[in-house]
Structures are given as C-alpha cells and as structure tokens.
Amino acid sequence: DGGITQSPKYLFRKEGQNVTLSCEQNLNHDAMYWYRQDPGQGLRLIYYSQIVNDFQKGDIAEGYSVSREKKESFPLTVTSAQKNPTAFYLCASSINPDTPGYTFGSGTRLTVV
Amino acid sequence: GKNIDQPTEMTATEGAIVQINCTYQTSGFNGLFWYQQHAGEAPTFLSYNVLDGLEEKGRFSSFLSRSKGYSYLLLKELQMKDSASYLCAVYNDYKLSFGAGTTVTVRA
Numbered sequence: 541d542g543g544i545t546q547s548p549k550y551l552f553r554k555e556g557q558n559v560t561l562s563c564e565q566n567l568n569h570d571a572m573y574w575y576r577q578d579p580g581q582g583l584r585l586i587y588y589s590q591i592v593n594d595f596q597k598g599d600i601a602e603g604y605s606v607s608r609e610k611k612e613s614f615p616l617t618v619t620s621a622q623k624n625p626t627a628f629y630l631c632a633s634s635i636n637p638d639t640p641g642y643t644f645g646s647g648t649r650l651t652v653v
Numbered sequence: 654g655k656n657i658d659q660p661t662e663m664t665a666t667e668g669a670i671v672q673i674n675c676t677y678q679t680s681g682f683n684g685l686f687w688y689q690q691h692a693g694e695a696p697t698f699l700s701y702n703v704l705d706g707l708e709e710k711g712r713f714s715s716f717l718s719r720s721k722g723y724s725y726l727l728l729k730e731l732q733m734k735d736s737a738s739y740l741c742a743v744y745n746d747y748k749l750s751f752g753a754g755t756t757v758t759v760r761a
Contacts, residue, residue: 573748580661582740582751583696590747598748630695637747640684640703644695 542567546631546645553618553625553652561616561648563631569643570636572614576600577628586629589614590637618650625652657752659741664758665731673726673755675741684744687715687726690754691737699726699739731759 544565553559563572571590575583585598589608603622608614614633618625628649632642656678665671677685684703688696700708702717702724714727728735736759741752 571747575751580753582657582753583742583749585748585750588748628693640686640744640749641698641701642749644697646695647693649693 544631544633544643544645546629546648549646549648551648551650553650555652556620558620559618559625559650561618561629561631561650563614563616563645564612565614565633565643565645566612567633567635567643568611569633570611571634572608573632573634573642574598574604574606574614574616575630575632577630583630586616625650657741657743657750659739659752659755661753662756662758664760667731667733667759667761669731671728671731671757673728673739673741673757675724675726675752677722677724677741677743677752679722679743679745679750681745682719682743685715685717685724686742686744686749687713687724688740688742689737690740696740728757733759733761735759 547562573588574586577583584600586604587606589595592611605617630647631645659675687699690696700715707716712729717724738754738756740754742749
C-alpha cells in the first residue's frame with residue numbers, strides 16, 4: 541500500500557541537540573511539506589519542496605533545515621537554534637504542486653527536555 | 654499575507670447539527686479544504702471547494718463564497734465520534750495555509 545511514513549512517532553531530545561525527523565513516501569509524489577502544530581493552534585508551514593533537489597522556506601523556517609536528495613524522502617532537522625522545538629510535526633505530500641490535496645503522515649511528537 | 658479565522662470551540666448535542674464558519678483574507682485563492690483531526694493524529698480530508706456553492710458528502714457539507722471570503726462546514730446528525738478539531742485551509746501558491754482549528758465537543 542502506498543503511503544507516507546514518519547518516524548519515530550515519539551522523540552525525546554536534550555536541549556541543545558540537533559535532531560532529524562524522517563519522512564518517506566512511496567506515492568511517487570513530487571511535492572512534500574513539513575508543518576508544525578502547537579497545542580490549540582493550526583498547522584504552520586516550516587519548509588516545502590516542489591521537486592527533487594529544491595526546497596523553499598515556509599512561514600517559520602528559522603531553526604530548521606531540510607534536504608530533498610531523493611523524491612521519496614524529505615527529512616527535517618530541528619537545530620539547536622530553534623528556540624521552542626517541542627511540538628507535533630507533520631509531513632505531507634501531494635502529487636505535484638499544481639494539484640491541491642495532501643496526504644499526511646501520522647506525525648512525530650518531539651519533546652525537548 | 655494570509656488571515657484565516659474560525660471559532661475556537663463549539664459544543665453540540667448528539668444528533669444535532671453544527672455549523673463551523675471560516676473566513677479568510679489571503680493574497681490569492683485556489684481552493685478551500687476542510688480537515689478533521691483527532692487529538693495526536695494526522696488531519697484527514699473532509700471536503701474541497703474551489704467554486705462557489707454547496708458540496709454535500711453524507712453527513713458533512715461544505716459551502717464556499719469566494720466574493721465574501723467565507724466558508725462553512727456543516728455536520729449533521731452528530732455522533733460522539735465527531736468530537737474532534739476541524740481545520741479550515743486555503744490553497745494558494747502551491748501550498749495550504751491553515752486556520753487555528755475549531756474544537757467540536759459532542760455531548761450525549
């Protein structure tokens with residue numbers, strides 16, 4: 541079955557450490573997205589990629605980095621520069637940037653202690 | 654810029670109808686989505702409107718007025734499992750922008 545996989549589901553890290561969240565899809569989708577969700581808030585866009593080897597900053601990119609070396613993979617690194625990294629992170633993909641409609645992963649809950 | 658507003662919370666009784674309003678002011682518009690999200694889970698797709706009017710899908714309906722920057726999601730015959738957060742999202746410039754979500758609580 542095709543889908544989008546995020547791992548791990550729960551992640552704990554010490555303050556000051558970088559951490560990478562995985563997002564893999566086997567849907568052959570061109571576009572991929574990373575969102576952050578805080579309690580009682582909607583999804584806020586961190587980074588997105590419309591095609592392999594290209595990505596753009598979203599609304600809250602500071603303290604985060606991404607890569608898109610393969611069509612299937614769009615990992616997100618939360619760096620020590622991110623001041624408040626504890627949140628629920630959601631990855632999504634779409635067939636191509638011109639076609640609306642996302643497939644979401646199940647999310648990773650990151651807790652920094 | 655973008656501004657997408659929806660009420661924070663709504664409460665309704667099982668079997669009743671609830672209407673969740675969403676207003677938006679965005680620099681462009683290519684469609685409006687509604688998603689349902691249960692706590693700790695990913696959003697699931699409910700509806701998509703790109704033209705004005707009402708789209709009906711079972712117990713859920715969604716309405717769009719582009720000239721007014723307004724949409725609503727109508728949930729009929731409420732069930733306990735409908736207790737969730739409902740997210741309004743505008744598609745523009747190849748990506749979705751989300752409102753803060755409306756938490757709906759269904760009471761017996």
